[in-house]
Amino acid sequence: MKVREADFVVVGSGLAGSTVAYALCELGDVALLSKESAQGSNSFAAQGGVAAAMSREDSPLRHAADTLLAGSGLCNPDAVSLLASRAPQLMRWLMDSGVSFDRNEAGDLALGLEGAHGAHRILHAGGDATGRHILETVRRLLAGRSNLLQVDNVQVGKLLKDHGGRVAGALAIESGSPGSRVAWLARRAVILATGGSGQLFSRTTNPPGALGDGVALAYEAGAQVRNLEFVQFHPTALAVADSPPFLVSEAVRGAGARLIDAAGRPVMTNGAGDLAPRDVVARAIYRHQSLTGDVYLDTTLISDFSARFPTIHEYCRARGIDPQTTPLPVSPAAHFMMGGIAASLSGQTNVPGLYALGEAACTGVHGANRLASNSLLECLVTAFELARAMKEDSSTERRGQREGSVRFAAGRELSSASPDALHQVQTILWRSAGIERCAASLQEGLRTLSEMERHDPQSSVVVTASLIVKSALARRESRGAHYRTDYPVVDPQFANDTLLCKEHAVCLGSM
Template structure:
C-alpha cells in the first residue's frame, strides 16, 4: 500500500472542494481525491445559477428573507446573513478574475428569476450551464497551482489517531489498490446523497459517502430528514433522465396536467414559482392519481438558445421541445442536512472539516432556496480555505495497529432495493408506519459492523452500498423523530410546522458503547 503526505486533503471535486483547494493552497500543500473524475460532480450538472443580491435594486435583507421563508424559518439566521453578504463579494471576485456571466446586448449582467425569490438575482452562464462553466473556470485556475488532483480514487475509510484526531484517509484506486493519505487537515466535500432514490437529478457519485465516513469516526450529522425533491426532472418512460431547471418557470413556463389545467393555481401565492417542496408535493399528488404533468414552455421565445443544455437533453431522448410540452416528475435533488459544522467548516472531530452540500451550517433550513447551493460552495469554500491558510501544521501521530485491513463481510442490499424502499417510505410524503418499516428493514444490514469495521477489504461496490445504508438509516430515523411537516420533510400523519419544532434539530452520532446510532433532539 502506497502512502502520501500533504497539509490539506480534500475529498471531492465540486465547487466547494475546488474553492477550498484554491484558497488553502496559497500557503499549504493540498491534495484532492475524487472517486471518478473532476467533471462528474453535481456542480458540473447544475443548470441553475448563482443567487446573489448583486443587482443595483436588490438588497441583502431581501435575499435573507427569501432564504428564511423557503427554509420555513428553520435556518440559522446568522449563517444566512453571512452567506448572502459574503455572496456579493464572491461574485465580484469571480468577475474580477474573468468569470463571464450572461450579459445583455449592452454588456450588462442579466439577472434571472427562480422559485421563491422576490427579486431577479440569479446569475447564469451560457443559459443553463452555470455549474459546468463555474467548474471549468475553477479547474483552469487549479492548473496553475501546486494542487495535486488524484482521480478515480474512492475514499473507503478515514484515518484516526489515538487521540481521536483525523489524520487522513484510505482510498481504493482505479487499479483496485489501496492508498493512504496522511494530512493535518482533512476536508469532506463529497456532495450529497441523491442516488439513495430511484429518481434523481444528481451525479451517479452522490451516494452519501461523506455522511457515512463522518458518522463512522464520531462526527455529528444534523437535519438529515430534510431531503429536497426538485419538482421538474425530465420524465420519460418511467424514469427521470435529467433536470429541467427552475429558471424555465422563472421565464414563464406553467405546470399543467394532461388536460392542460394549471396545477399551481390556488396552491400558493407564487403559483409555479412557489418553494420547491410545495411544487414537488403538488406534482406528486397529481401523479398519485394517475395524471401526467407537463411543463408548458410555449410562451418562451428562443427556448433552445435560452436553455441549450435542456434542449440537448430533450433531443437526446427524442423529445421534441418545440411542442412546448415537457413531461416532468419530482426527483431527489439536494439534502439540507449533513455533517454539522460551524461557518468555517469545522466539525466536532479534530482535524476533520466539511463543506458544500455534505455539510450543514444551517443556511438552508428545511428547504433550500433555488440557486443558493453554488453560492454556498463559493462562500464557505472560500471561508474554509482562508482559515486553513493560517492553521498551523502538526506532527501526525500514526497509529498503525489501529488500522485493521480485514472487515467482517456485511449483509448488504442491492442498490435498487434500497432506492425503492427509500422512495416508498422516506420520499416526498412520509408517515410513522412507513418510516418504522424502513428502519426495521435497514436494521438487518449489520449496522454495528458497518459503523465499527474498516472497509479496506471490501470492493468499491460493497463500500458504496455500505455508505448508502448508513446514510439511509440516518435519514429514516431522523424523519421518524421529527413529528411535524416542515419544508421538504412532509408527513401525512403530523400537523404542519409545530412551533416547538422550529428551532429543534435531530442530531445523529455513533454510539461507541453499543455500536449503533443514537438520536437526540437539540434546541438551536
C-alpha cells in the same frame, strides 16, 4: 499499503472541494482526492445559476430574508447573513477569474428569477450550464498550482485518527482495484467535500456518484450529522421512459413555463402558482399524479427556449421531444440534501481535524428547505471561510510528519454497494422517506435497512440511508421539505435541529 502525506487532504473535486483546494494552496500542500473526475459531480450538472444581490433594486438583506423564509425557522441567521453578504464580492471574483455570466442586450448581467426569490438575482452562464462554467474556471486556477496533487478514481472508505482522537488522514481505495489502498495522512486537516446523496432515491437529478459517502464516513468517525430528514425534491425532472430524470431547471418556470395536466389545465392554481417553493410544487405534482395522471411543463410559452436553455433543449431533442412545440412530461425527483455533516460556516465539525463543506455539510444556511441557487454560493463562501479560519488558527499549523502516529479509526471501513443492493436502498428510501412520509412507512424502511446492514455491515449507502430514515422518524411534524402525512403541520416543539451521532441516540437541539 502505501502511505502519502499532505498538509491538507480534500475529498471531492466538485465546486466545494476544488475551491477549497485552490484557497488552501496558499497555506500548504494539498491532496485533492476524488472517486470520479470533476465532470461526474453535482457541481458540473448545476444548471439554473447562482444567487447574489447584484441589482440596485436588491440587497444582501433581502437575499438573506428570502433564504430565512425558505428555511422555515431552521436556518442559522448568522450563517445566512454571511452567505448573502459575501455573494456579490464572490461573483466579482468569479468574473475576474474568467466566468462569463450571461448579459442582456444592454450589457448588464441577465439576472433570472427563481421560486421564492423576491428579486431577480440569479446569475447564470452558458444559459443553463452555470455549474460547468464556474467549475471549469475554478479548475483552470488549480491547474497552475505546483503544491496541489489531484488523484481521481480513488474512493475514500474510512477516516484515520491519531492517538489523541484527531482525524489525521483518509484511506483511499483505487476504483476497480479493491486491494490497492493508500493511506493519505493530513498534517493539518481532512476536508470532506463529497457532495449530496440524491442517488439513494429511485428518482433523482443527481449523477451516479452522489451517494452520501461523506455523511457515512463522518458518522463512523464520531461526527454529528444534522437535519438529514430534509431532502429537497425538485418538482420538474423530465419523465421519459429509459432515461434518467434529467433536471428541467426552475429557471424555466421563471422564464414563463407553466405546469399543466393532460387536458392543458393549470396544476398550480393557488398562492405563488408555478413559482411557489419547491416542496409545495413537488407535492402538488405528486398528488396530481396519484389522483389524475401525468403532469407536463408547458415550455412552448418561451419563444427563445433553445437560446436560453441550450442544455435542456438538446437533451429533450435527443429524446424526440421539441420543447418549443411540445410540453415536457415531468415528475419530482430527489435533488438536494439540506442536511449533512454538522459544520460551522468555516467547515469545522465536532471532531478535531475533520472539516466538511458544500452539499456534504449542514452549515445552517438552508434550514428546512434550500432557496434555489444558494448551494453553489454556499460552496464558494464556505471554501474561502475555511481557508481564512485555517490561516488564523495556529492549532492546525503544520504538525510535522504524521506517519507512525496514526492508527485506523475505530469505525467500519465502508465500501460501495452492489448494483442490486443500491437498487434496493433506492426503492426503500423512495417509498419510506420520499415526498410524503409517515411513521409506518419509515419504520418499515428502517427494518429492511437494518436487515441489509446485518448482511453487509460495510455498505456506506445503508449507513446514510438509515440515518435519513431515523431523522425523518424523529421529526414528528411537517416543515420545509419534510412532509409527514401523520403530522401534517409545523409544530413549534420541533423548531430545533435533528442531530445524530454514533455515541448518542437521536436528539433534537444541540448536544
